[in-house]
Amino acid sequence: MPRPRQPRLTRQLIVESATALIDAEGLPAFSTRRLAAELGVRGPSLYNHFATKDEILDAVADTVTGAVDTSGFVSRDWVTALRDWAWSYRRALTAHPNIVPYLAQGPGRRPAALAMADAVYGGLVRAGWPPARATHIGAALRYFVAGSALGSFARGFVEDPELYAAHYPHLRQAHRLAEHQQSVDEGAFALGLDSLLHGLAAEYARTVDPVESAGPTG
Amino acid sequence: MPRPRQPRLTRQLIVESATALIDAEGLPAFSTRRLAAELGVRGPSLYNHFATKDEILDAVADTVTGAVDTSGFVSRDWVTALRDWAWSYRRALTAHPNIVPYLAQGPGRRPAALAMADAVYGGLVRAGWPPARATHIGAALRYFVAGSALGSFARGFVEDPELYAAHYPHLRQAHRLAEHQQSVDEGAFALGLDSLLHGLAAEYARTVDPVESAGPTG
């Protein structure tokens, strides 16, 4: 069939369908032919709208990143802003966990990722952090959020715990928690994030604003 | 050619060659045919020694994880043990960064990853942490280390900074640091790790051992 009366594909349609496919069946199932079939079309037709497969993946990843809320950096104190951002970031990633391995490989040419980095960096510098420190903090939080979305500790455990329970005695209790994967992940994330922020606040008090933080009123 | 006088392949040879290939040319370049060519052999011959491609990757990943030192958990205080472990873990991953995306997706059936998890969990429980907390701490640190090895902030930036400098004003300074990628990553890692440990120590003092930590000598 040649060109139809009404185009069957648009960039937005492709991205939405790709997101749905990846969410439902995972990254390995996402192929150009498969996606095209989902759209009632023939594989190469996608190349009228995107130059490469990766460009489609970038668009999907950028949509996911675009859902992250960084508004706290203009309205709240930096600790609250970081906390809200990290949780929003985590929610955005865990809503589409299958795209995370692709997304985790750097901001690349995805504007939403760059806009996010810009907002975080700017907010921290405005709060008084030295530029180099602001870069470090943004990166450290990104590491933590991306790692938590990607490498769930529980996910990796295989089905039959007794298989290795004998060899790794301490894990006998731990991997039972694999059944509660989500709560383990959330608990680990909450603990790690709070600890990180606690440590950063201490560093801030020590190096950026010793006077205000040293007072008895906190 | 049929069976040679002396076997050309062994599991160890395959793993070593696969590691070298991945290190040198990245995960996408790693194919069974390509690896076989590197070994002077014909693709399918690999299946005499490994059942699937993923089994080869698991072996590579396990070798990498096996280089991580967890000995601190039997000889040092828990904070020092965590810090040493995290740095050793990071060194192991950054020595073979291209395998990290594969490795980050959970311990799976890789014995070294399970042994590492076991050592960390056991050490923390011995130090007095409640089992659930020990699981959370181990996971949080793993998130951070894996994320730092995987998603270097700097790596993702494209070559020409001026391209997006106009759109994201705050980043104008930040991405200049992309040239010093390694130092940025290390600085972010050091800051994040110290902050995490600082926060965990505070939590420990509050919930696990309030008496000893509250004294003026603590």
Next chain:
DNA sequence: CATCTAAACTAGCGGTGTAAGTTTTCATTC
């Protein structure tokens, strides 16, 4: 010597991303 197994081989299946060229529709311009 006969037999069995191991470790290589060749051939091939169904899948991948994507390049090239074709066809037809639609929008624009003389």
Next chain:
DNA sequence: GAATGAAAACTTACACCGCTAGTTTAGATG
């Protein structure tokens, strides 16, 4: 209104992928 050119689908094809099946022969074992 006819001609033109771009757009958006198509078909075909290439080189590669993981992997299976069956074959061949060297070495080990009875």
